[in-house]
Amino acid sequence: DQQVKQNSPSLSVQEGRISILNCDYTNSMFDYFLWYKKYPAEGPTFLISISSIKDKNEDGRFTVFLNKSAKHLSLHIVPSQPGDSAVYFCAASATGTASKLTFGTGTRLQVTL
Amino acid sequence: NAGVMQNPRHLVRRRGQEARLRCSPMKGHSHVYWYRQLPEEGLKFMVYLQKENIIDESGMPKERFSAEFPKEGPSILRIQQVVRGDSAAYFCASSPDGTSPLHFGNGTRLTVT
Numbered sequence: 001d002q003q004v005k006q007n008s009p010s011l012s013v014q015e016g017r018i019s020i021l022n023c024d025y026t027n028s029m030f031d032y033f034l035w036y037k038k039y040p041a042e043g044p045t046f047l048i049s050i051s052s053i054k055d056k057n058e059d060g061r062f063t064v065f066l067n068k069s070a071k072h073l074s075l076h077i078v079p080s081q082p083g084d085s086a087v088y089f090c091a092a093s094a095t096g097t098a099s100k101l102t103f104g105t106g107t108r109l110q111v112t113l
Numbered sequence: 114n115a116g117v118m119q120n121p122r123h124l125v126r127r128r129g130q131e132a133r134l135r136c137s138p139m140k141g142h143s144h145v146y147w148y149r150q151l152p153e154e155g156l157k158f159m160v161y162l163q164k165e166n167i168i169d170e171s172g173m174p175k176e177r178f179s180a181e182f183p184k185e186g187p188s189i190l191r192i193q194q195v196v197r198g199d200s201a202a203y204f205c206a207s208s209p210d211g212t213s214p215l216h217f218g219n220g221t222r223l224t225v226t
Contacts, residue, residue: 004155034214043117043204043217044156089155097212100146100169103155 003027004092006104013111019077021107023090026071030092034101035064035075038087047088048075049098080111115140117207117218118187125224126195134190134221138207144168145188146206146215147180156204162188163211195225 005024013019021035031052036044050057050064050073057064063076077084087108091101118137126132138145143164148156158172162182173180177195182188192199202222206215 006155036217041219043206043219045217046214049214091156098208098214099144099211100158100161101148101156101215102158103148105153105155 002105003030004090004102004104006088006090006107008107009105010108010110013080013109015082015111015113016079019075019080019084019109019111021075021077021088021090021109023073023075023104024071025073025092027092027094027102028071029094030102031096032093032098033064033066033073034091034093034098035062036089036091036103037084038089038106044089046098051096077109080109082111082113085109085111117142117205117216119203119205119218119221121221122219123222123224125226127226128196129194132192132195132199132223132225134192134203134205134223136188136190136205136207136218138188138205139209139216142207142209142216144208144211145182146208147188147190148204148206148217150202150204150220152201159190161211168211192223195223197225199223200225 034049035047038044087106090104147159161169202220204220206217
């Protein structure tokens with residue numbers, strides 16, 4: 001039972017353009033959402049989070065949007081840079097905090113020159 | 114400022130042997146989490162520990178798996194009588210307070226032959 005879904009296994013974007021990564025969830029108890037970035041042979045690195053009381057959170061080039069009615073969130077990266085090439089995981093929690101996360105299967109982003 | 118340290122990075126065990134995975138959290142972090150990532154899947158929560166206490170072990174298989182986080186020393190994830198299906202990447206994460214975004218180690222890749 002996949003409660004957090006990332007339906008696009010991969011995405012290729014040109015340097016300088018916008019990258020949009022999508023995530024859907026099914027559990028209505030989720031109230032806190034995070035995005036992690038992962039390079040090969042490394043652990044995930046926290047990028048940005050959003051609470052269910054908000055619909056947008058911004059941090060530099062990264063913006064996360066949350067649509068609770070659609071149970072959908074997205075991560076926008078603009079402008080995309082080659083160093084952004086990695087696997088991006090969406091994660092959700094039902095505790096209002098970053099504890100005990102349910103992860104999606106990841107989207108591999110390739111930023112080309 | 115050292116991050117979350119996991120060792121070994123790679124561990125090969127034959128079926129029926131025991132595997133011990135170690136995790137030293139970031140300095141000042143007393144909350145430790147273990148996650149498992151099977152090939153082509155997202156990370157799955159296994160267990161959440163504080164010093165000397167198991168807070169939530171709802172993701173742990175009922176048999177052969179155990180975890181501890183003693184007063185002194187690293188957290189240990191122990192897998193007894195390993196089987197091929199235990200082959201995975203095991204990630205440890207830590208948090209200072211059980212609510213902040215998790216900091217992950219680089220994982221231990223367990224291969225069961």
